[in-house]
Amino acid sequence: MFKVLVSDPISDLGIQKLVDADDVVVEKKIGLSEEELIQIIPEYDGLLVRSQTTVTDKILAAGERLKVVGRAGVGVDNINLEAATQRGIIVINAPDGNTITTCEHAFAMMMALARHIPQAYAKTVSGVWDRKSFLGVELHHKTLGVLGMGRIGSEVAKRAKAFGMEVLGFDPFLTEERAEKMGITLASVDDIVRNADFITVHTPLTPETRGIISTDQFAVMKKGMRIINCARGGVIDENALVEAVNQGIVAGAAFDVFEHEPPQPDHPFLNNPKIIVTPHLGASTVEAQENVAIDVSEQVLHILRDEPFKNAVNIPPVAPSVMSKLQPYFVLGEKLGTVAAQITNAAIQEIVVNYAGDLSEVDTQPLTRHILKGVLSRHFGSDVNIVNSMHLAKARQVNIVVSKSATTKGFTNLISVALKLENGEESIVGGTLLAGYGERIVQINKFTVDLEPTGHLIYISHHDKPGIIGKVGTLLGNNDVNIAAMQVGRKTVGGEAIMVLSVDKEVPKKVLEELVQLPEVNTAQEIALLSK
Ligand SMILES: NC(=O)c1ccc[n+]([C@@H]2O[C@H](COP(=O)([O-])OP(=O)(O)OC[C@H]3O[C@@H](n4cnc5c(N)ncnc54)[C@H](O)[C@@H]3O)[C@@H](O)[C@H]2O)c1
C-alpha cells in the first residue's frame, strides 16, 4: 500500500482518483512546520504540495520511502530540485492547468490598475462618494509589453489584442514568425521598457530574470506607465519599483507575488495607494485547482505504480513519439546494465553505451538512464533510479560515453554496454529486442550467445575441456538445481570459455563455491535480473 501526504490545500475533487485508488492511502495534513514534516515524512511514498510547503533537503533526506513530490501548479521554486535529483526523488508539476486562471488574473489586475478599482471600492464602502480622484485610462490603443511569452504570457497577449492594444513581446524562444502569427511585435527588453504603457511579466524567477526590471529600466520608462507582476516575486525589483512609483515614473503597479511570502506588515507595497496587491491568487480558481490536482494525481499514481509518466521537472522532457520508440527497450537496457556489472568484480571507470540500428536515430538519453540504473543497481540497490542514475555515476567520477553506430551485426537493433574497468579489462554485454521473440542477450564479453534474460542465471567462466558441461550439470543436479537452458561460448578449442545457465530457482552460495572448486572453472556467479 502506498501512502501519499497532502501538505497544502489541494482540491478534494481533483485528488479523488488518488483517494479512490485501492493501493493508495491519502492523508491531508496542512500547515506543518519543517520539523513536523521531517518527523512524519518517513512513512510516505508521495508528497503533494502547492507553493506554501517549502520542500527542503532535510525533508527529502528524511523521506526514506519518498518516490515522488507532486506540485499541484507550475512553479517548483519551493522544492529543492537538486536535492531531490541526488536522492532519486521524482518531482512533477502540472504545467497547463494554471495558464488561463493566471492570465485572467493578470488581466484583471491590469484593468483594476487602469480604473483604480480597489482604491475606488475602498473609498466608496467607507462612505465617501469621490468621483474626482479616480480618473482612469483606457487599454484601447495602448502598448502592452509582455516579458515571457510562454503559456501565460501568450494568453495575455491574445486577450490584449482583443482589447485593441498593441503588444510587444520578448522571450528568448519567441521567433519573428510566431510573433507575426500572433499579431504582436517581437521586441527587446529595452524596446519594451522604453515604449510600453503597461508591462506584465510572465517568466520564471531565474538568475537571469531576477530584477529584469530594476532601477536602470525604470529610469527610461514612459512617465505614467503601469506594471504588473503575476509571475514570481523578484522578477521586478521591489525597492526599485517603490522608488519609481515615488518618482512618478510608475502611475500604478499590481503585484500578486512577493519576494518573501507572505510579506511583512511593514512591506512598502502595503501602504502605497498606487500599488495594488493580491495574496498570490493567480491560480486560485475552482477550475484551475481541480485541473492541476487531477493532472498531478494521475502522474503520482503512475510513478508509484512504476508506470510511464510525464511532467517530471528533474528529468529532461521527451517527446511522446520518441518515448514510444524507446519504451520497449527500457527493461532490456536495465538488464544489460545489471548483467554487465555482475560479471565483474573490478571497479568501473567508464560506461560506454553503443546504440545501433533502429536506436541510432532517436534521442536515447532516457534509455541511457535505465542502462545506468541497471549498472549501478549492483552497488546502490533501490537507491538508484532513472532520476539519479546519471548524477550518481558522475558523482563517482564514472565517465559516461554514448555512441551510435550503423553496424548491427545482422540485428535490427543492438545495444552494447561496455564497462571499462580499473584493472584495464572490459565487461561487455550486448542485447537486442527480436520482433515476436522479445529480449535476447547476444554477446557477453568476447563471446556470442543467444540468451533470454529471465529467471535465475549462473555465469561461469572456465577452460574449454571435454566433460565440463557434464560435471557442472551433475553438480547442480546433486544440489537439486534444475537447468532450464544452457549457453556455451568459446573462441578456440581448449581455450577460454563461458557457460550461462538458466535455472529454476535461486542457487545457494555453497553450490557456487562448489562450482569454483571444479578444476576447469575460474568463476561462478549468480546473476540477479530485474523482476520484470
Ligand atoms: N501568480 C500565480 O499564482 C501563478 C500561477 C501560475 C504561474 N505563475 C508563474 O508564472 C510564470 C510563467 O508561467 P508559464 O506557465 O507561462 O511558464 P512558461 O514556462 O510557459 O513560460 C515562461 C516563459 O518565460 C520565458 N523566459 C525565461 N527566461 C526569460 C528571460 N530572461 N526573458 C524573457 N523570457 C524568459 C521562457 O522562455 C518561457 O517561454 C512562472 O514563474 C510561474 O511560476 C504564477
Ligand SMILES: O=C(O)[C@H](O)COP(=O)(O)O
Ligand atoms: O506556480 C504556480 O502554479 C502558481 O504560483 C500558483 O501557486 P499556488 O498553487 O501556491 O497557488
